[in-house]
Amino acid sequence: MIAAAVFVIFPLCLAIAAFSDLLTMEIPNRASIVLAVAFLGIATLSGMPFVVIGTHLAAAFLVLAVCFVLFALNIMGGGDAKLLAATSLWFGFNPTFFEFLAYVSIIGGIATFVILIIRAQANIILAIGLPVPSSILLAKKIPYGIAIAIGGFFAFPSSPLFLAAIEGLK
Structure with a gap:
């Protein structure tokens, strides 16, 4: 049950965020909220030590702090900042995070x-x-949620919860 949640929630939330950002230049808050809440639930239920959960929270808060500065300087959008922090939560401070x-x-x-x-x-x-979304052609912003999602997909197989879920299936 936990493995199924790991394999479904993370990719689904990233896909929703990426497509929404591509088509509307907005990332729904619910994608970031579900990512964060799901991580906390899955990590707790899977028996991840609280110290390790703390390092994951520290990674997410560090990313959020840096992104907050970039948002304040009008370099990064708020949805991108929240999504990047929520996604970072799934990686924690380890080589996969970097x-x-x-x-x-x-x-x-x-x-x-x-x-x-x-x-x-x-x-x-x-x-x-050509069928290119008007948001891509006309907006002044870059839909960075797409890069966050793709980066998340690429790094996900090395993430701690993914590896634990695979190990649990054996």
Whole structure:
């Protein structure tokens, strides 16, 4: 039962956040809330030591603090900040946490570059009638939730809860 929750909740919340960000340039708060609450429930029920849960909380709060500064400077959106912190909660302070952040950074840079190229060609894309979401063409922001989700998907198989769930299935 716990393994099923691990394998469903994390990817589903990230997928919802990514698609919502792509189509509306908004990440629903419920995706971040479900990620955080589900982690706390799953970690407790799986027997994760409270000290380890504390390190996961510390990682999430560190990310949230940095993202809060970026939000205050109008560099990052609030939904991106909340999603990044909630996703970081699933990784904790271990090599997978840094792997996750590296994936998000690299994918975010590539996505930003591609979106800027698409926006530079917006008139051509509109004239041809290519099916590109208008949020990508017209918005001034970058839907970074997509990079957070993809980075989360890439790093997830190395995460502590994923590995514990796999081990529990054996």
